[in-house]
Amino acid sequence: MLPQGARGPEVGPAPASFSPGGDPLPSQKFSRKYITRHKKSAQLWRRAARLTPGGVESNIRYFRPHPFLADYGDGGYIYDVDGNKILDFMMGFGALLLGHNNRDIALEVIKQLESGSMLGVTSELFIDYLAAVQKAMPSMRKMRLCNSGTEATMHAIRTARAYSGREKIAKAEGAYHGAHDYVLQSLDMDARMARNNGYKAVPYGRGIPKAVSDTVVIYPYNDIEGTAAILEENEDEVGALIVEPVLCGPGVIVPKGNYLKRLRQLTRKRRIVLIFDEVLTGFRLAYGGAQEYYNVRPDMTTFGKIAGGGFQLAGFGGESQIMETLEPGRGWRNATFHAGTYNGHPIGVAAGLKAVQILGEHPEYYDHVNRLGRQLFSGLQDLADDRRIPAWVEYVGSIGNVYFTTKDEIRNFRDTLSANTRRWWNWFIHCLGNNVLFGIPNTGERAFLSTEHTDEDVEWALEVADGAFAAIAKEAHRHRERAPAVQLQAASEQTALYGEAPHPSV
Structure with a gap:
């Protein structure tokens, strides 16, 4: 308990998946069909809620009125415990570019299981995987593996600090880089906080020491002048700058005005290690990730999701001289530490190697998913415009979001x-009630396409989405709603109208 009169650290607001507050509950009119179709899910979820906070394995998976529970996945669909066949545009939080239950990957996993699920020593399989990833992303001269995107960014940041000899890191406001203290900073805030606080590190939730926040510098994405000014204010203190090449913490925001190229120039000039967090964009925008797509070479890269073929695998890498700070045998005073029982786990490596090989052998897969992305997301924009609903659909390749x-x-x-x-x-929720899952269930998230999706799937999704837009237009007319205000100075009115800001990504 804090001493009387003492105050805890300032924290950002908590969205629906973090506390009973946050994003508003969908209206009963829009939720009715979903609730009717997911009665068994509701029953099982209530049971789960007695055993684990929120009844879910991760805060991101909670939404109201309640999550649905899956039975199995196949191709571009999830089949739930109530027997619903749901068109899936969440695709394992973006990990399943090759779809659910890819047969080639499954066979490799079965083969590896027969050779040993946990070896505890290095194998040739591990070496083959590193070589395959390096072929796709040659900026990583050396790599290390871990088990999640959170671990990847945590170790990459530590390694960059060790190399640079500087303690502070810089991250973009709203960016999501996993669930460790150093990056759970300024993920979410309301308009009042954004206006009053400028760009400063605000811990996302309780339990994060202020001393940690003091080592994090926040910069505005897509504003190179603002970014440069903030780095100049912290001259010779920032050792690493981490960035989502496509800002996905608050949905999908693409780099504009050659922002990434100019960021590369800026960090090189200031001798700051530039880290591309490609956990989400790696192997999705292109075989070589966002660094290939935008033709920008970072000093370090983190990867995961697609790189694991749907299994628990992630990693980080970079220029040799940076990664050499991890070399064992130098003594703990002269090196930085990286370890983990499950690092390079044979099952995940077998799955990841097969996934990376498939994508390398089939460049046409990227043509397919990016074409479907244009069809889906431009189609959503057209439908909203036709219904005269104020909306903006931001997308790149096979990822996008509706604002x-x-x-x-x-x-x-x-x-x-x-x-x-x-x-x-x-x-x-209207779309989900009609068996189309439009991405991760939170406002500041995104939808993903896979190689298993078809033109017919996109056509069906647009038909369902149009029905939802029509229902919203009808509701807006009935209540004589005003179009959303966009000025940040109307903070109190905005909070009353819209609730809290979006929740970040996994």
Whole structure:
């Protein structure tokens, strides 16, 4: 308990998946069909809630009125415990570019199980995997493996600090880099906090020491002048700058105005290690990830999700001289530490190697998913425009998100604060009630396509989405709703209208 009169550290607001507050509950009218179709899920979820907080394995998986429970996945679909066949645009939080239950990957996993599920020593399989990843992303001269994106960014940041000899790191406001203390900073805030606090590290939730926040510098994504000014204020203190090449913490925000190239120039000039967090974009935008797609070479890279073929595998790597700070045998005073019982786990490595090989052998897969992405996300924009619903659909390749806002461009996290979250939830749950899962169930998330999706799937999804847009337009007319305000200065009115800001990614 804090001493009388003492105050805990300032923390960002808590969204629906973090506390009973946050994003608004979808209206009963929009939720009715979903609730009717998911009675067994509701029963099982209530049982789970007695055993684990929120009845889910991860805060991101909770949504209201309740999550649905899966039975199995196949191709581009999830089949739930109530017998519903759901068109899946969440795809394992983006990990399943090759779809659910890929047969080639499954066979490799079975083969490895027969050779040993846990060896505890290095194998040739591990070496083959590293070589395959390096072929796709040659900026990583040396690599290490771990088990999640959180571990990957944590170890990459520590390694960059060790190499640079500087303690502070810089991260973009709104960016999500996993669930460790150093990056759970300034993920979410309301308009009032954004206006009053400038760009400073705000811990996301309780339990994060202020001393940690003091080592994190926050910069505005897509604003190179603002980024440069903040780095100049912290001259000779920032050792690493980590960035999602496509800002996905608050949904999907693509780099504009050659931001990544200019960021590369800026960090090189200031001798700051540039880390691309490609856990989400790696092997998705292109075989070589966002660094290939945007033709920018970082000093370090983190990867995971698709790189694991749907299994628990992630990693980090970079230039040889940086990664050599991890060399064992130098003594703990002269090196940085990296270890883990399950690092390079044979099952995950076997799955990841097969996934990377498949993608390397089939460049046409990227043509397919990116074409479907254009068809789906431009189609959603057209439908919203036709219904005269203020919305902006931001996308790149096979990932995208719908923002219910009057803005005609989304450049950074603060632009997303104008989004009408209740309207998004009503749209999302209406679609899910009609068996289309439009991505991760939170307003500041995104939808993903896979190689298993088809033109017919996209056509069906657009038909369902149009029904949801029509219902929203009808509701808006009935209540004579005003279009969402976009000025940040109307903070109190915005909070009353829209609730809290979006929740970040996995």
